[in-house]
Amino acid sequence: MPDQPPPATPPPSASPYTDSVRAYCAAQPSPLVAATGIVLEPRGRVLVLTTSYKAEPELPGGGVEDTETPEEGLARELKEELDLSAPVGRLLAVDSRPSGPLGRSLVVHVHLVGPLTPEETSAISFPDGEVTEARWLTPEEAYGALDTRKGSRLRAALAALHSGSLAHLIDGVPQPGSPAGFDPARRAELEHAGAYDTAGHRAARPKALTAASVLFTDSAGGVLLVRPAYGDPDHWNLPGGGIDSDLGEIPRAAARREVLEELGLDLAPGPLLAVNWSHRSGYPARVRFLYDGGTLDAPALARIRLPRTELLEWRTVPPAELRRFTKPALRRQIESCLRARTTPGGPLELHHGRLVDGT
Incomplete structure (x- = not known):
């Protein structure tokens, strides 16, 4: 059998994560689970964070650890990052992210937090040093500040909040059968083309x-x-x-x-x-x-x-x-x-x- 050429060296990853973070994640059972908070104040502005470990702005939250539920994990992250003890509210979206630079698939639960009281907003601080800045942005400002995936996730979550429903996402993109967040014009187009099954059609119809x-x-x-x-x-x-x-x-x-x-x-x-x-x-x-x-x-x-x-x-x-x-x-x-x-x-x-x- 002729000698096979050695496999090509993959190009360096464009991932913002360090080698140690990727190694840690690769050693964990699949999938990883994370919880994100859509933290609102009474005027409808969204809390967007700047962190010490990533260049891009983030929404509050992080990985779920050990035996935590997503709700418990988010509550812990809010307390550690922001010294915020507000209750974690209802589930707005679930986003499944295929395996990528972290080496594991990721399931993100997105929950409503707030609207916070003026006392809660003024008491926000950064006790663990991971967060360096917290900004209250309008939804449109937040969509522009976040990367494409997180901006889409936020948009779908707010659509679910306003419609009293839930958004189903894959890699930040609302799916055709999602009860919230999917483009209405595209939904109508798929309906007219007969592309929906019964369950997806019922879920996606306006309520x-x-x-x-x-x-x-x-x-x-x-x-x-x-x-x-x-x-x-x-x-x-x-x-x-x-x-x-x-x-x-x-x-x-x-x-x-x-x-x-x-x-x-x-x-x-x-x-x-x-x-x-x-x-x-x-x-x-x-x-x-x-x-x-x-x-x-x-x-x-x-x-x-x-x-x-x-x-x-x-x-x-x-x-x-x-x-x-x-x-x-x-x-x-x-x-x-x-x-x-x-x-x-x-x-x-x-x-x-x-x-x-x-x-």
Whole structure:
């Protein structure tokens, strides 16, 4: 057998890691597991770190050690790197990175951390010396500061946060069946080409949140509003809430349940006045079914009992004063429903509270 030429020497790696780091990783069981934190402050800015061991900016986090879960590993890294003890929140993305310069495949769990309080942000420090600088960047600034893979990972994780879903990534790239992060135009293109299987199609389809509300008025025509103990307490709402569709609840049943829970009144909703559709780019669409609750007399209003952990107070508001209490989109929905009460033709089809053309 003729002598074989010696194998060519591979070109030097462009990896930012040292030989000792690569040797350590190569000796570990495959795959490696890491946890990354999308650390946010109230204005939606993202925490991006400069470290002593890499030239490129990083997101907080690191390798999961020994018997740790990804959540435990991330909590430890946040404490060691930033002296931050904020709870690790929900899983936003999972990114599988094929074997590369580290010699092992890598699975990264991406979790939400925060939004941090002002006290937590001001207390951030660098006790172990690995982090040299921490910057709060807008998402767009962070995408540009991070390398392509980490920027894509961040973008998909924020898409999952806004949509209430989860992103499935390989090497930082959202996959076609990912419930979040995949390009909507590309998703539609694959659908039309018949490229999805049933499971991938169901996972990738856009989702909508559904709610049911009830319009009550008093004998003077004032609209019954409730003031929430959550969110913005300056914006009042109609009685109502989310439809528990995963429990088989239908909109009308949800409206009755919510009125009982919020007002203490067990009243069957009247006719459906309108269905409102609203949407905001990057977020699930919201569909609200609005029912006529009729007129409540003084004895009925006196029986109202609020759950204090959820609602702070109630009042009836003349239609002319709705602007002072409600967001514009809800005010338009209420005004449309008041007109629908006296106009024949069935329920209205609304978009952001405005009558849809052609209906």
